[in-house]
Amino acid sequence: MKFLYEKQTRRFYLFLVCICVLQICILGICGIFQAQDVRRILIRRELGAASYLLEQEIPPALVASAWNHTEVTKAGETLLRTIGHTEDTPAYLMLLTEQTSIPLILVLLLAGTLFSAVILTGAACFFRGRERLYEDAEKVILHYADNRFETHLPSGGTGALYRLFGSIEQLALSLQAKSEMEHRAKGFLKNMISNISHQLKTPLAALNMYMEIIAEEPGNEEAVQDFSRKSIQSLERMERLIQSLLKMARLDTGSIVFEKRRCFASELAAQAVDDLLERARQEGKKILVEGDLKEQLYCDQEWTAEALGNLVKNALDHTEAGGTIRISWKRFPAVFRLSVEDNGRGIEQEDIHHIFKQFYRSSTSCDQQGAGLGLSLAKSIAEGQGGNLSVESRPGEGSIFRLILFTA
Known part of the structure; x- marks a missing residue:
């Protein structure tokens, strides 16, 4: 019975069971009392009949035999019919029935009325409580429809x-x-x-x-x-x-789905610096790539190359002529690390905690044409693939950016 899984319904059902059991017990007790009344009335009738017969000088032995006699005779039937005691006689005309059945009917009617009132009252309380529950739920759902989520529906129950x-x-x-x-x-x-x-x-x-x-x-x-x-x-x-x-x-809106696959780190680095080699040559700077050519990593190659290229571009922006930008990589048991190191001016301590913010440009930046998006974009790409981007720098000694990606 699945409807009993709900706590309130289970309580109401147990209430009805208790009421029914109580009604059976009370009616049983009424029946016992009524049986005792019938027995008392019969004894009084026997006492009255015996007393009358003895007054008529009927022998006591004959009177006693009359109470134990069970055989029905024609003369007996005729006598009882004469005084109106037959099976067709209305019950309300018989004294014994009047003294026993009518009180019993009244008691049963009273008990039935009482128990019906209790059951109806209990049912009314149950359904009223259920109606309040529905009304409260309706209010909460209307709040949800209006994008208001400060209230919640009842929880923790079963059913x-x-x-x-x-x-x-x-x-x-x-x-x-x-x-x-x-x-x-x-x-x-x-x-x-x-x-x-x-x-x-x-x-x-x-x-x-x-x-x-x-x-x-x-x-x-x-x-x-x-x-x-x-x-x-x-x-x-x-x-x-x-x-x-x-x-x-x-x-930022989460519309990018990174398509990770295995790729060579050397190919990734070559793709990242392809558009920057000519600029480095014109500015008198070197871009060096160091690492095992057979090493592979698990990432979205296009977007990771974009991030790595932004790091190299940032290094070019903050490195003087004759400077060197070094790209390297290394595999660890759980992660793969790509590094971009330069020997430029470095980053001031007051700027190092803000360089990954969008549109942030330090007061000492020599890239007057930059918009301050490259490092923020690189960090978003790294984090979007479950990795991280960090920096270590000292003013006047250069910077090291480390792009960490987890291995497959």
């Missing part, structure tokens, strides 16, 4: 109703998580739009100024070439900025 409440609570948790995610997404979108507007303001203003200069001096070939080159640089910066912002947005 189908509480299983239903548990399912609704699970649904409410999903709705709450979705609502919080939407709220964060709206906040992120608002901040992202503000950041994009702020970051694009400078290159757009510079590009507008370059176009005005070119328009004012169309005959000055040197000025046209110079400011055309600067315009292209501003456009490239805008493109890099927009691409970085879009990547950050995809990572």
Whole structure:
């Protein structure tokens, strides 16, 4: 009986059982008392009949034999019919029935009425309590529909109703998580739009100024070439900025699914520095790659190369001409470590705890064109794959960035 699993229903059912048992006991006691009354009335009738017969000078032995006589004769039937004592005589006309059956019927009616009242009162209380439970549950569910999750449905009970409440609570948790995610997404979108507007303001203003200069001096070939080159640089910066912002947005909103597979660390490093070798050559800097060429790691190669490339770019930004950027890797029992080390200016202690924040740029940065997104993007990529990105640096001695990924 599954309906008994619910605590309140089980209590109500036990209440009905107790009432029924109590009713049977009381009716049994009434029957015993009624039987005693019948016995007393019969004895009094026998005493009365015996006394009358003795007054009529009937021998006592004959009177005693009459009480023990069981044979029915025609004369006896005729006598009783004459005085109105037959099977067809209405019960209410018979004195014995009046003295026994009618009180018994009244007692049973009273007991039935009493117990019916108790059962109906108990049922009314049960259903009223259940109605209040439904009303409270309805209020909570309406709060859930309005994205208000400060109250909760009753829990801890058993039975189908509480299983239903548990399912609704699970649904409410999903709705709450979705609502919080939407709220964060709206906040992120608002901040992202503000950041994009702020970051694009400078290159757009510079590009507008370059176009005005070119328009004012169309005959000055040197000025046209110079400011055309600067315009292209501003456009490239805008493109890099927009691409970085879009990547950050995809990572922060969780829309990126990292497709991990085994790849060679040497191929990963080559892919990361491919677009930076020419810049390093032009700036008089070296990029060295060190490590076992046969070593493999388990990661999303495209995104990890993006993170590693950002670390190399950051090293180039903070290394003077003649400096060296060294990429290396090493396998440990549980993790795989990629390192990017430079011998540049290093990071000040007041900046080292903020460099992974979006749009953060130290006051000593020589990369005036940067937007402060590279390190933040690299850390998000590492953490998105279950890894981590850390830094160790001393001013004037260079920095070491370590990208840690767990092995498969």
